[in-house]
Structures are given as C-alpha cells and as structure tokens.
Amino acid sequence: MLNISNLSVSYSTDSGIANAITDLSLDVNEGETMGLVGESGSGKSTLGLALMRILPKNARIVSGSMMVYGKDLMSLSRGKMRRMRGETISMVFQGAMNSLNPLMTVEKQVSEPLLIHGKANMREALATAHDILGKVGLKSSAWKQYPHQLSGGMKQRAVIAMAIITNPKILIADEPTTGLDVVTQMAIVRLLKETQREMNITMIFISHDLPVVAKIADRISIMYGGRLMESGTTNDVIRNPRHPYTSKLLASVPDISGNQIISGIPGEPVSALRLPAGCLFRERCEIALKECASYNYDVSFEEKDHRAYCINSGAL
Amino acid sequence: MATLTFSSYIAKRIALTVVSIFIIISFNFFLFRVLPGNPITLLYRSPRLTLNQEKSLAIQFGLNKPEWEQYLLYIRNALEGNFGISFYYKVSVTSELIPALENSLVLLIPATIISVLLGIFTGVFSAWRENSKTDVAVLQTAMAFYAMPTFWLGGIFILLAIYIGGIPVAGEYSVGSTSILNLLEHMALPLLTLVLVYYGQFTIMMRNSLRDVLSEDYIVTAYAKGADSRRILYTHAVPNAMLPMISLIAINLGLMVTGAILVETVFSWPGIGYMIYEAIGHLDYPMLQGAFIIVTFSVVLANLLADMIYGMVDPRIRYK
Amino acid sequence: MSEATGMSRHIAESSGHIAASAMDFWKRYRKNKIGVAGLGIIIFFTVMAVFAPLISPYNPNLINSSLYLSPPSAAHLLGTNQLGQDLLSLNFYGARISLIVGFAAAAISVIVGLVIGLYSGYFGGWADEILMRVTDFFLVIPTLVFMIVIAAVIGPSLLNVILVIGLLSWPSTARTIRSMVLSIKNWPFIESATINGGKSNYIIFRHIAPNVFPVVFANAVMSVASAIFAQASLVFLGVGDVTDISWGGIIHGAFAFGAVTSGMWWYVIPPGLFIILVILGFTMTGYSLEEMFNPKKRGF
C-alpha cells in the first residue's frame, strides 16, 4: 500500500549539499510492520519526515515518488497533504521528551488531532482521548497534567496515543524507545505491537537496535548512507543476511539502553556531505572487492522478496 | 503539594525583592560615604537650606550619632520615603518626587502597552517569514530604532513639529490649562518617541523568541497532527514564545526607564527623569539619590510583578 | 602520562592552526552581508577618529564669537555652534571619544564578565548562587540612573565615565559565559583533566576559556555599541566632561542653546546619524558573529 520509489532527498547546509537519501525504493504492505534500521545519519528520520512532507526548509526532495494507495503524496496540494497528516499518516518522533507542548495538558494535546480534522467536538474529543490514554496505559490522574509532570515512559505513551487517536492507516515510529530505560523500552515496544495488530495499522518502526526491531517487525530494511542495503522478511534478514553491513549490525551489540550507536563496526559511517562513488560501505567492509568501487547499485541478490545490494554477498 | 511549591516560588521572589531593596538602600548610604566628598555636605548641608531645616535633618538622620546608627536610621527613613530636603526646591524630596512619578507613569504605561502590542504583532509576522525579505526589512527597521539615541529621535520630532507648527514640544500642560485634550496634545510627541524606541526591542525579542519556539520539536509534532499555520502559530507557538517575553520585558524595564528619562528631558516632561536631569544641573544630591531610590524600587517591584505573572502563566512553575 | 601528552598535543595543534582557522573564519564571515557592512562602518569611523586632524577643516577648539550659531556656509559646511566652533570638525573629532569610551568600557565589562562567568560556572555552589543573584540585581536595575548617581558623586572625568560604564555593564556577559561553562564543564576532555588533578585555574584558563572565546568576542563587540550609547546618553544629560568633544555633547549643546527649538537641523542631525551608524556597525558585526558561532537553522 505504501510504495516509495527512487526517492532522493538532500539538505543544503553551510558546508555543502548533504545527500541524506539516495535513490531509495521500498514497499510496505498493508497491515505489516516494516523495521527500518541503520546507524546514526543513515537517513531514517529524513525518510519519515519526507513521508509526512514536513522536511525542514533546507531540505529538498530531489526525485522519486511516494505512493499511498496508489496516490503520489508529492502530487497532493498542500491543503490535501495537511489533511492526511495525523489522519491517514501519523508519526511518533524521535525524542518524545520534547514532542509535547509544555503549556498544554496531556488530554488537550492528545485530543487535538480529532479537532483539527473535524472528527469530533471538544467534549467528544476529550472522551476519546481518555479512552485512548487508558488503552496506552496512562492513568487518569495523568490526563490533566502537563508534560513536565510525566516520566519519560508516560510521555512516550501520551505521544503514541496522540498519533493513533485518529485511527491512521500508517504509523511511523521514529526511535520510540530512545532515551528510555530497558523495562520501559520493552513495554513501549509491546504497546506498539499490540496497537498495530489491533488497529491493523501499517507501521514503519525506525531504530538503531536490530534485536529490538527483530522482535516487532515483519520485514526489515537496512539503510546505510542514505541508501537501502538490504531488505526482506525479518526471518530472512536475521537468519540469512546477504549484505556485510547487516552481518556487522547483527554481530555488534548496542549498549544496554539501545540509545548509543551500535559499537563494534570499525570505521566511521560515510558522511552525507561526501558520499564516495561505488558501494558506500566498501571502506569498512572486510569482503570488499576491487569492483565495489564502481558498483552502481543494481540489485545483486534477489530471492523472492529478499534483496541485497552487494556484489560479493556470496562470500558471506 | 503543587500549590506548596508555587507559593515557595513566590516567597523566594519576594525575599529576593526585599534583598534587592535592601541592597539599593545600603548602596546609596555607602556611596555617599565611601566616595570622595563629605556626605554631610553632599546630602544634608547646603547654604540654600535654612538653619532649622538643617537641624531637623541632623536629628532625622542622626548625623551626630555613630555611623552604624546613621545607617539604621537611613534605612528606616528610606523605607518611610524620607530622603531629606531638596537643595534646590527646599522642600522634602519626596513631596517633589511623588507627583513626578505619577507624571512619568502617565507617559510610560501607555507607551509600554502600545509598543509591546506592536512589537508582538510585527515580531510574529517577521519570525513566521524568517529570512524572507519582509523579515529582513522588519529586522532592519527594528534595529535602526534600537540604535537611535532616544534624545536624538526626540530632537528630530521637535524639529519637525516646529517646522509644521501647532504641536506642543515641551511640558505636560499649557500654562493654566488642565484639560485632558491639552494633556494628550503634549503627550503626543514624547509618547511617539518612546513607543518607537521601545518598539524596536520588543519586535526583535518577539521575533527571536518565536523563531526559537518554531524550531522546537513540539512544533514539528503539531505539523504532524495536520495543524494549519494558524493553529501552529496561535495555539502552540505564540503562547510558548510569550513566556520568555514576560521575563525579557522585566529584564528590560531598566533600559525602558533609561529611555523614559531621556525622553522626559528632551520634552521637559515633568516626570522623574526630568527631575533627575534638573538635579544633575543643580547639584541637588538629595534629589538625585531620592530619585534613584524611587526609580530602582519601582523597577524592582515591577520585576516582582512580572515574576508572579510568569509563575501563574507557566505550568512548569505552577505545578512543580 | 599518555593523557597528559595527549592534552599538550591538543593545545599545540590548536595554536598551530590559529592562522589557518583565522583565514577560514574570514572566508565564512565574508559571506555574511550584514557582518561585512557592519565591519565596514567600524573601519570608517576608526579612520575618521584616527585622522580627525587631517580631515577636519578647522581646529575644533577654535572659538570665534562672531560666528554664533551660524547656518551652513561654504566655509562651514555644517555651520557653527554657540561658541562659533566649526560643527563639521567637532563631528569628526567626536568619533574619538565615542570609540575610546566604547572600546575601553567594553574591554572592562567583558573582562570582568568573563572572569566572573568562568569562576561562577566552574565552581558552582554558594559562590555561584551569590554571583548570580548579584548579576540578577545588576541586570534588573536601571543602569543609566546608577551611572548618573555615581558619576555625579565621583566627578565626571572621561576616565570615571569609562570606569562607571565598564563596571556596571558586565552582568549579561557573565551570564552568557556562565551558562556556556556549565555545559563545557561536562565535556570529556575537561572532565578527564579534572580527574587527573589539573589545577582549577589552569583548567579554567587553558581549557575552558578558549572555548568560550568566540562568544566572548561577539559579546564584546555588542558591548562596544551599548557603551557608546551609554556615554552619549550620559553626556546628553550633562554628566561627563562637557569640554570633551563628543557626539552626545554636541546634541547636548544643541538642546541647551535652543538650536533644536529654532530648527537648526544641521546642528542636531549629523551627530545623531553618526551615533546611529556607529552603533549599527557594532551591533551588526556582533550579531553576525553570534549567528556564525551559534547557527540555528530550522523550521519549515
């Protein structure tokens, strides 16, 4: 139902053009959870923001299309796109700590999408908000509180409630567990998984943390330097990685909280400001070949819906 | 529980205000004693005063008592509003300063309200179009007004008024008149000058405050909910940007008073600022220090008021 | 041991790069139109101040009672004042006092603010609390009134005016520095220097101070503008040495001798324009420096 094809996004910065996403194609089926994994700076958040069409001013969608139910988001008028945001596509942002307006009570903020989209009057909206807040596990004593009075986990629950209150078709969850303690992380992952099942939401779950993603996602896409490295069912990708980057991710262990970037892959990630020609990963790759320098990202491994972009994947 | 921390916030502010007032009075006492010049002659003795006046001052301020007793007496007198006798007017400083304070407020309060409202309006306009041509134009105008010496801008208006004719350029009323209309006529130029001078700062403050808020994560969240520009601005961004404005206005009260002093001097508006100017010319030290204390007290109290408003408006303080 | 050598290498490297980074800095600064314009204005007035004797048509102190408040003429392009002094020359010479007071007072206030901000932020605790309350106090009270009272009592020499302005203007710099120190303190290499038993003063001035320097610099440039403003206001109110030639003093004279109310625009307008320009120059430069050191670009 969601088809991204050949998407390229760049930012203009003081030090030049940053190619955050290059020629990315990705399909997400209705009702499934797609896990999007990659190191910091690999363009995961950019993809989320592009889907919502709320990229910062200095960003530009250079090319490509994003189809939802066969309709290109890029071709929608600003007003039409605005009406889709929070109604058809919702997003839970990286860093929920700051995602709430400090001057509004939780129930007001959570009910706001219903008011914006004219789905309810104030009273009904509040009632629905209470309903949802209860479902995500926020006690009624917290409903009338302000964000600063809530713990990190509670804020994250509130933010999730806010994103799903309109029954969206697509939910983008951008590192929803970052900054939380391990117990809370697990609870939030469970909550998202249940919600997704119950409401039959199509979910894009963004994370650094491959093990966590493996728990929740039906399929996984691995990104590096703004490009897709590998994608396939969770089982295929985890059991039978066909890209050296994926294997490295699997072999390395994130720190306890999962906040920190995966340690263990030697070398620095490529910079979006200076992407090398050829395979982006080749400088950190142990099985790189000479030909990798001229690789042009034709699919090099394909088996059913398992794809990888590595010419030497046979060596794995 | 929540209200408890809120009242402790208020209590803390009040305590700080009391300390500030205490520092101001003490500073004044010591300034005239530590610095060169004889405090007695600087403050209490002048050939212009009668012998009786000098005697009663000596008793009121305990001039023949030890220094520490003088200090305590000084504090008591200051709190009671007794700052001695003006060398120039030969009456108690307070009796001159109270009406002057009223005159200052007649000018300052409307000027502040008008300029804050205008500043917020253009600041919002400008921040919303950050880095656009309009934004740059607004910013440049605001900066120009900000850089303009108050007294000079006043001078320009006087030049213009005289060129046009019929607009009063000095005083509060024409001689013998007490009508509101006459007051308003006299107020026009000083008010205009003050509004323009203040306006620049408030515009820049509001613009920068709002610009910072617009880059906050919760604004992105609001966009993601599907909110339109109107809602983003008026429901989420502006209220959050107004909070720092309250503190900024409070912090800038001192600067605003400076502007008022200069404007009053330029237009001979009989407020405290004009009194200060005259006192400098007359070497009327008791008047100068009385005016200093009253002005600083007013600013400190206005700050307390601003802190209280802030505390009531910001839930992060109200429900700690 | 290896920590220590690592540290000194870090310092050696940074000093070796100063020239290169200055070039780099200028390359970036040059792109900032507002900043370049501001710098141009500052240079313009500095040249005016330095070469005042060369560009002034008359000795500004030359009194000629037959030229009482004369209007502009070919001989005196901006007319003369109540003493018959040439206003154009007075305006050129006026740049000197403005810049001297501006630079000297800004230097004092920035040095005081820097030291207080560094110590306050680094040591924290009681001393910090007191320093911040004092700063609050100074931020809130109307500084000009304070300056007037002090200057009136200690006598209005140029040095006194500089001292009064400088010593009453440091609080905002102190605040800014303090909040920066609070975050820099937690940088790993500062922490490790602390753990390795570095002397506080050494850490503060060798490691922390260089990192706040850019902001101090921007702050100092802004301070010059407000010092110039303060000096002009003081002189206008009659505080300060009236025999010193300054723009504020010229405007003071214009008001005192009825030039304004008799419509003598040539007496009032030029010194005010100079003040505006010079203040804009410093503000624009300081503003651009701040933007450069603290770029914040976002929003849709």
Ligand SMILES: Nc1ncnc2c1ncn2[C@@H]1O[C@H](COP(=O)(O)OP(=O)(O)OP(=O)(O)O)[C@@H](O)[C@H]1O
């Ligand atoms: N507003 C921006 N302006 C300029 N460059 C940006 C901006 N936002 C992101 N980038 C750049 O785009 C690239 C991708 O960033 P993005 O935030 O999408 O990565 P990410 O995978 O979400 O990383 P993280 O895991 O740290 O959240 C990075 O190189 C980043 O520096």
Ligand SMILES: [Mg+2]
């Ligand atoms: Mg991200």
